[in-house]
Amino acid sequence: MVRRFALLLTLLAALLAACGGDAAPTTQPTTVAELPPTAAAATGIPTAPAATAAPTAAATDTPAASPTPAPLTTDSRTGRPALARGALTARPIVAMIDNHPDAYPQTGLDEAAVVFEALAEYGVTRYMALYAPELVPVQGEIGPVRSARIYFVQWAMGFRAIYTHAGGSPAGLERLAADNNNLVIDIDLVYLEDRGIFSYSRRERGRLAPHNLYTRPGRVELFGQERAAESLATDVSQVGFLYAADDPGLGAANPASSIGYYFLYSDDPVGWFYEPGTNEYFRTRRNRPHIDAVSGEQLSFKSVAVMEVNEAPIPGDPKGRIDQDVIGEGAAVVFANGGQTAATWRKESEEGPLRFFDESGAEIVFPAGPLWIAAIPSLGNLTIN
Secondary structure, X not given: OHHHHHHHHHHHHHHHHHHHOOOOOOOOOOOOOOOOHHHHHHHOOOOOOOOOOOOOOOOOOOOOOOOOOOOOOEOOOOOOEOOEOOOOXXXXXXXXXXXXXXXXXXXXXXHOOEEEEEEEEOOEEEEEEEEOOOOOOOOOOEEOEOOEOHHHHHHHHHOOOEEEEOOEOHHHHHHHHHHOOOOOEEEEHHHHHHOOOOOOOEEOOOOOOOOOEEEOHHHHHHHHHHHOHHHHOOOOOOOOEEEEOOOHHHHOOOEOOXXXXXXXXXXOOEEEEEEOOOOEEEXXXXXXXXXXXXXXXXXXXXXXXXXXXXXXXXXXXXXXXXXXXXXXXXEEEEEEOOEEEEEEEEEOOOOOOOEEEEOOOOEOEEEOOOEEEEEEOOHHHEEEO
């Protein structure tokens, strides 16, 4: 009896133990993430690897890009303009300037950024003056304004200029008409006068016609706004030359203190004399100082480039006009910082810019300030001292 009761108790205990295995736990097990490191180690439960800092980029020796310096657009001493490439946002202004004896003295050449001088006819030269009012405002009038020639037009096309003139040769006028205000905007002041339009020019009563026609850059710009607004916008990013600060030491190796040249007749010379104190070249014509009509001062320019350009009379032209080959390349000599540099000029097309290169093929860098360009038939007409 006692054995049966003990066996019954044993069976009952085993049954209760088996039933207790299905009971839900009263507490949830601690998760791995909640375990402190020591507890996790004690339990033998693997832990996630410790977080590490994100790798940083290895330091390099590459320097930070420096900003491109702004082009020099003025002579630091005088404030006169330098037609620096990359500085313009609008078309520059070009005006044909008379060089007949009845036109002396001219007005406004001393405010130009660039002046071209080349033959017209019968040994008389003509100037093409280029102004950039957005770089340096032009204070006064310019003139006397004279007629166009096709080679001047072709030079002006490379500058994307507003081209101001008073009539012109048949070839020059035909080329301007065909261009239709594309490469240049055409302002023919005589054409406008013939139609009773005098808003853009005036006549000086104290001078004989046709050597008495004057304009102002503001009037030229007004013409563009009123009569050619659709043509004003154009790409001028490649217009201009390269400039740097004055460095007279650059000329010491090959100095040139005076320059002389003529176009057709040796008794009609042009001279330039270098002034070290200002690093400028002062101009004479026929051995006399070339004076501006308004300032009364002798013309001076920062640099002078003399280029050889083939010229020949136009067959059968009733006025003895000539043509000149200004597209292509040729020999030149550049005078700057008191020295001389043998050079080559290049202009690859009508729309292409005029450039000057030294003997190594590098483009010439001029000292910042106005530049005078003389196109003569032969460098044999040039003397240097």
